[in-house]
Amino acid sequence: MSGRAPVVELLRQQQGTATAGERKVCRLLLADYPLAGLEPVARLAARAGVSAPTVLRLxxxxxxxGYPEFQQALKDELGERLSSPLDMYARTAGRGGDHALDRxxxxxxxxxxxSLEAVPAAEVDAAVALLADARRPVTTIGGRFSGILAQYLAGHxxxxxPRTAHVPDGGGxxxxxxxxxxxxxxVVAFDYRRYEKGTIRFGDLAKKQGAALILFTDPWLSPLASSADIVLPASVQAPSPFDSLVPALALVEAVVAALVDELGDEPRKRLARYDDLADDVAE
Known part of the structure; x- marks a missing residue:
């Protein structure tokens, strides 16, 4: 891929300054990303209820x-989105020169x-507002590897x-x-490329039942993004063939820090009680 930001990020940035017609196109592209952008320009315009020139202006x-370059960028992203460790192996394994530590x-x-610079502060603030409301139960969920992040956030x-639970990877x-x-x-869901059907299905069902949905994902966006109220993407680039969750963990830490700022002194008694109970259990 080129040094250009992912198309989905460009669309999100453009929404604030776009015209009403352009915003319709943005919303359609984001709701059915990236497939909507691979349609002919006339069909995309018709689905959005705008003219073809409006699409081209956006x-x-x-x-x-032009539109062909836009579609090629989406195709390139789609290839990245579907990359597996085996696909990535030839690009990363056995590199000469720099030591793995330097890379x-x-x-x-x-x-x-x-990752932290690209996430809008308003998205983080919206996520914190939901997490800070003690009246709202919070459930975290993730996949084979991203479940580690879900457990980590739930632990904090x-x-x-009160009323926080992590749901492990199991149908029951x-x-x-x-x-x-x-x-x-x-519901706080973590889903990264090679997206996991169980996580997506859980998020969709939770949303249908009325829950608010916060999604941590990669720059190419889990299919769950179309259902999410808040989307927090992070890079997965790594010095090995395996996607890294290091930037995603940093984003989780940033959200926790923002939550602590929002709660102020409120959690002090709870933290003190937790420490006392932890000591009692350890004995």
Whole structure:
């Protein structure tokens, strides 16, 4: 891929300054990303209820010379989105020159910085507002590897607020978690490329039952993004063939820090109580 930001990020940035017609196109592209953008320009315009020139003006504002270049960028992203460790192996394994430690410093530093700088503060603030409301139960969920992040966030939330649960990767546990879920619930889902059907299905069902949905994902966006209220993407670039969750972990830490700022002194008694109980259990 080129040095240009992912198209989905460009679309999100453009929404604030786009005309009413262009915003319709943005919303359609984001709701059915990236497939909607692979349609002929006339069909995309008809689906959005705008003219073809409106679509082309938006494409130009995104930085593309024309619609074919825009579609090629989407195709390139689609290839990246479907990349597996085997696909990535030839690109990363056995590199000559730099030591893996040097590559790691460069890759992780760049990934963390670019991810945190790209996420709109308003999205983080909206996520924090949901997580800070102690009246709303919070459920975290993830996949084979991203479940580690879901557990990590849940661990912090349990110390800061009541009614927090992590749902492990199992059909029975997930079904039970959905039984009583409703409009007051908040689901925090983690889903990265090679997206996991179980996580996507859980998020979609939770949303249909009225829950608010916060999604942590990669720059190419999990299919769950079309259902999510808040989307927090992070780089997955790594010095190895395996996607890295280091930038995503940094984003989780940033959200926790923002939540602590929002809660102020409220969690002090809860943290003290937690420490006392932890000591009692340890004995």
């Amino acid at each position: 494409v130009g504002k995104l930085g593309f010379v 790691s410093v460069e890759t992780f530093t760049q990934g963390i910085r670019s 939330l349990r110390e800061l607020r 546990d997930r079904a039970a978690a959905l039984l009583d879920m409703g409009r007051r619930d908040v």
